[in-house]
Amino acid sequence: MRTMSPPVGLPALNETDLVGQVARRLTEAIVQGRLPPGSKVVEAGIARELGVSRAPVREAARLLEQQGLLVAHPRRGFFVREFAADDIDEIYDLRLCVERHAAVLAARNLTPETRDMLRRQIEVLHEMADLDDPARQVEEDYRFHRLICEIAGNKRMLRLFDDLASELRMLIGLIGRLYDDPHEIARTHEPVLAAIEAGHPERIVAHVDYHIGHARREVGRLVRDIAPWPAAAK
Amino acid sequence: MRTMSPPVGLPALNETDLVGQVARRLTEAIVQGRLPPGSKVVEAGIARELGVSRAPVREAARLLEQQGLLVAHPRRGFFVREFAADDIDEIYDLRLCVERHAAVLAARNLTPETRDMLRRQIEVLHEMADLDDPARQVEEDYRFHRLICEIAGNKRMLRLFDDLASELRMLIGLIGRLYDDPHEIARTHEPVLAAIEAGHPERIVAHVDYHIGHARREVGRLVRDIAPWPAAAK
DNA sequence: TAATCGCCGATTGTCGACAGTTTAGACTTG
DNA sequence: CAAGTCTAAACTGTCGACAATCGGCGATTA
Numbered sequence: 001m002r003t004m005s006p007p008v009g010l011p012a013l014n015e016t017d018l019v020g021q022v023a024r025r026l027t028e029a030i031v032q033g034r035l036p037p038g039s040k041v042v043e044a045g046i047a048r049e050l051g052v053s054r055a056p057v058r059e060a061a062r063l064l065e066q067q068g069l070l071v072a073h074p075r076r077g078f079f080v081r082e083f084a085a086d087d088i089d090e091i092y093d094l095r096l097c098v099e100r101h102a103a104v105l106a107a108r109n110l111t112p113e114t115r116d117m118l119r120r121q122i123e124v125l126h127e128m129a130d131l132d133d134p135a136r137q138v139e140e141d142y143r144f145h146r147l148i149c150e151i152a153g154n155k156r157m158l159r160l161f162d163d164l165a166s167e168l169r170m171l172i173g174l175i176g177r178l179y180d181d182p183h184e185i186a187r188t189h190e191p192v193l194a195a196i197e198a199g200h201p202e203r204i205v206a207h208v209d210y211h212i213g214h215a216r217r218e219v220g221r222l223v224r225d226i227a228p229w230p231a232a233a234k
Numbered sequence: 235m236r237t238m239s240p241p242v243g244l245p246a247l248n249e250t251d252l253v254g255q256v257a258r259r260l261t262e263a264i265v266q267g268r269l270p271p272g273s274k275v276v277e278a279g280i281a282r283e284l285g286v287s288r289a290p291v292r293e294a295a296r297l298l299e300q301q302g303l304l305v306a307h308p309r310r311g312f313f314v315r316e317f318a319a320d321d322i323d324e325i326y327d328l329r330l331c332v333e334r335h336a337a338v339l340a341a342r343n344l345t346p347e348t349r350d351m352l353r354r355q356i357e358v359l360h361e362m363a364d365l366d367d368p369a370r371q372v373e374e375d376y377r378f379h380r381l382i383c384e385i386a387g388n389k390r391m392l393r394l395f396d397d398l399a400s401e402l403r404m405l406i407g408l409i410g411r412l413y414d415d416p417h418e419i420a421r422t423h424e425p426v427l428a429a430i431e432a433g434h435p436e437r438i439v440a441h442v443d444y445h446i447g448h449a450r451r452e453v454g455r456l457v458r459d460i461a462p463w464p465a466a467a468k
Numbered sequence: 469t470a471a472t473c474g475c476c477g478a479t480t481g482t483c484g485a486c487a488g489t490t491t492a493g494a495c496t497t498g
Numbered sequence: 499c500a501a502g503t504c505t506a507a508a509c510t511g512t513c514g515a516c517a518a519t520c521g522g523c524g525a526t527t528a
Binding site for chain 2: 481482483484488489490491
């Protein structure tokens with residue numbers, strides 16, 4: 001008689017993962033631009049607002065700190081990370097480094113299924129282009145790049161990508177509008193996929209470089225436009 | 235009359251960072267092989283042993299979790315990360331990806347001072363070779379590679395390197411002995427530095443690939459030798 | 469007038485406690 | 499004897515409390 005785990009693959013709903021929930025809420029608030037860069041994150045305030053005690057909030061804050069969204073000043077509290085021009089360079093440099101590698105690996109692992117997923121995602125990008133929803137557009141954009149990292153098959157690399165993406169989401173959220181024509185953005189993904197399908201490492205790297213370099217320049221330009229930052233409501 | 239801040243450069247002592255201290259102690263215990271992979275980290279136990287309460291221990295554990303040294307099973311606690319063959323591949327893959335980029339950037343930023351630091355570090359490696367202290371040897375080895383990341387000048391990349399290094403330290407700590415003749419190890423760093431000094435990106439990448447590939451093979455071999463892991467005192 | 473000092477409210481760091489869950493071991497049963 | 503069941507101890511997740519510390523504001527002084 002099998003009383004043990006009925007083998008239905010239900011992804012164990014962690015009902016009571018307060019820390020995770022708090023972390024998600026905080027992340028959300030940060031990338032959406034509430035809680036602007038430099039603003040202080042008051043533990044008690046967040047706790048009260050979410051109806052929990054300070055302990056889970058502190059742990060969540062530590063998570064976001066390690067993730068780079070918050071910085072901790074001992075005895076003074078957590079603050080939303082502020083971006084300097086250097087930071088943008090750093091993030092895109094690292095992203096370039098990661099995505100080059102990921103794309104080459106993805107090409108090596110590419111199967112008909114994963115290839116179709118990538119193609120489908122570019123279609124989604126085109127479909128999104130008509131909706132006027134920058135946040136969603138950005139999200140689907142990252143999903144394409146994330147897919148490449150997934151296909152590459154290195155879990156640590158995927159997590160690194162996610163961390164970088166959350167910093168970038170914050171940045172883009174601050175900018176508030178899209179840095180280019182949505183259809184244009186969708187189109188610029190096609191050569192990257194083509195290169196991956198072709199499977200020539202050098203060509204892959206070249207196209208990834210071009211694609212990310214483009215995004216970097218656009219973001220850099222827009223950031224310079226709106227700098228200094230939206231006032232940090234301390 | 236300047237009554238403002240007497241500009242004596244005192245490096246701000248943040249004595250009371252319990253969380254940081256606990257995190258360091260835990261890291262130490264893990265990479266030294268006490269707390270073997272798979273073993274449970276009992277909050278109350280650690281807390282009692284260190285004479286603190288559970289709150290700082292939990293926060294420190296969350297840090298190490300994000301860093302990849304611990305994994306959290308909700309409602310069951312924190313466990314020391316276990317390594318599979320895949321993990322080793324992943325870590326070295328990512329390391330390759332990072333260090334290639336770092337070395338190229340470092341070559342671009344190289345100054346006489348930083349070049350001398352690298353040379354000096356190789357000397358240190360040779361000096362260490364005669365002492366019979368594997369842990370120290372490994373430490374100085376990483377310090378060379380870390381220097382390259384520092385010179386590259388990307389703080390995020392440096393942090394990523396540190397994270398990878400702490401996982402590798404844990405691995406090496408488990409192996410317990412050095413995977414090669416110490417002098418040989420010291421020597422294998424020289425072509426890398428030479429390539430960086432020469433400044434040809436392709437040659438840099440080639441030498442970094444060779445150097446890291448070598449380490450990866452050696453570690454992989456030794457890990458296969460001693461697998462399955464030292465019993466996890468659960 | 470401008471810089472400094474000292475106090476007060478606000479906030480952090482840490483602790484001990486409690487409820488609910490998991491685990492281990494004794495016990496039962498086929 | 500194997501498999502299952504039950505019970506008690508151990509542990510985690512969360513909370514509220516308290517002391518230490520920080521930042522701001524007004525008083526003080528040159």
